[in-house]
Amino acid sequence: MYSIAYVVPYFGKFPKGFQFWLMSCGCNPSIDWLIFTDDRTDYDYPDNVKVTYWTFDQMRTRVQSIFDFPISLERPYKLCDYKPAYGEIFERELRGYDFWGDCDIDLVWGDIRKFYTDEVLENYEKVGFNGHSMLFRNTPQVCSRYRTCVEGALSYRDVFSVDQGFAFDETGMDAIYEALGIPVYKEIDFANLLKYDYGFYLDWQDEEDREKNEAQVFTWSHGVVTRHYLYKGRIETKEYLYLHYWCRPTSFRIHEYDPNRQYLIYPDVTTDKPFHMDEELIRRKSKRSKVKYYAKSIWFNRHKITLERIVFNVKGMLGYKNGC
Structure with missing residues (x-):
């Protein structure tokens, strides 16, 4: 190894x-x-x-x-x-x-x-x-x-x-x-969450997989990250190398850190509260209030919103390059 x-x-x-x-x-x-x-x-x-x-x-x-x-x-x-x-x-x-x-x-x-x-x-x-x-x-x-x-x-x-x-x-x-x-x-092989989407939306996906983003949550259990999503009327799952929160305004409502416990991860919360994975839970937890989410996101990232970051992101989108 x-x-x-x-x-x-x-x-x-x-x-x-x-x-x-x-x-x-x-x-x-x-x-x-x-x-x-x-x-x-x-x-x-x-x-x-x-x-x-x-x-x-x-x-x-x-x-x-x-x-x-x-x-x-x-x-x-x-x-x-x-x-x-x-x-x-x-x-x-x-x-x-x-x-x-x-x-x-x-x-x-x-x-x-x-x-x-x-x-x-x-x-x-x-x-x-x-x-x-x-x-x-x-x-x-x-x-x-x-x-x-x-x-x-x-x-x-x-x-x-x-x-x-x-x-x-x-x-x-x-x-x-x-x-x-x-x-x-x-x-x-990783799950990268878009930080500006009030629901869970995965970046780096093929076009045909984008409809799988409509309703989904994640779990962490015994060292395994699993995506649970609704697709064509059924619950599908997929394991990932890691889940990247990417500056999302996540609240960690965790009472005990124990590898043997199961943790539920949805748009702005990670929790160890017991749950039963079914279609109703996925639909209910996969979306948050737009207003509340964006207000929370702005407050969460308030120290990172600078002119330099804005300029950097714009240059990145335009393919900015510096010469050798």
Whole structure:
């Protein structure tokens, strides 16, 4: 079995769903998570989640140490652009692992090994294409791949020198791997929820599957993420690698974090309240009030709504690129 470690630098207070995320990590005992944070809250950390308490200044110093030019790392959010460099930045901590990865914490893991099998890891050096979860083979060549300069695409030196977000971990790395002709594992085995839809609507679906979004909820049980949806008059199910909340204003109404309990996940709530899965529950829970949902979403994301984010999103939609 290939060994895997996810690297998760996070500065500031962890979000409300963090303990739920930790529980799902603990249900994947053959994988490690290396967290670097300044949040010393007394969470129930599983054995495979290893915490190092750093200040953001220590993080900035570590990043600067591997580059021969002045970097820009003024805010924790800028770390998104540095994700492809984690293999070099955390080279000491990652020694002995076959693969290292980066991931978000606004998600809940399912059974990772069921999807990231040894066969997949044997055939790809890069697994995943979205910033919420990617794996890279832990070799010097792969860890330095982000330094490749591709004409007409983002350059790591330009990205790391400016106090601005570029989504280099996604668009930048996509351009590099495409230019080099290196295959990337791009299966849609995750459930990515649209953050601006008041119901549950999955992104990254084939056109013929979109009608399956009409009524659906999710469950997390014994380390498995399952989608329950209505399709042609019957209840269908599908298992996923993980469910990505993606900044949705979710309330975690959880009384006990226990891997043996079953949790229900619907548009803006995750709960351990007992339930019976049937058509009536799916229809009732799959939609929320538009007004209430959007009001809650604006309040939940109020600190993230900035001119820079708006400009960045617009540029991303227009296919903005920076030269090498």
